[in-house]
Amino acid sequence: MIRNTQRLSPLTDAWNWQLHARCRNMDSDLFFPHDDERRGERIRRERVAKEICIQCPVRSQCTAHAVSIGEPFGIWGGTSEAERRQLRADTGTSRTRSSRPPLRISGRYHSRIIEKMSVSPT
Template identity: 50%
Template structure:
């Protein structure tokens, strides 16, 4: 579950970017894996989802949001769950090494 303490407030200007997403109106199953999906099937679904993200006008805002709230599921901003987890852990490791 996303860390809801990290979510921005209820202001529309904090969320309006989602209205401009290329994924808007698409079946969410394209971006979130069904239970038990593994291997080539998961890789193909993720590749199709990431292809939608590539031309998305709000890719950076989507990615920033997902990283800021530690979004645990789905493709967000062109990144998979494991890719986001890796970036978040890398940032924490960098901060701890720098004393931050």
């Protein structure tokens, strides 16, 4: 029994990054699609959400989290659903490889996400 508890790590360490989220206390409607949302509205909403994410201090942790759990909806870490599918394919966390063209994410940011994805929690 004691051996099993030694493998556990505090959950707060894994989730503390959320305390520093720039979107904390913001309206979540800005980050998630609405049922009756038109294409133009979606593009504008996602653009605003991504601008918020760009200045977020925990952007890479947020993206890594969303990619690792396969979050299917919303803007996370400045990435859309399609962009996260591509990241999952790039990190080998997807069951199917995407044939879509590469993302327009800067090489340095993409490398940081790949790096975060390759570090497994202890």
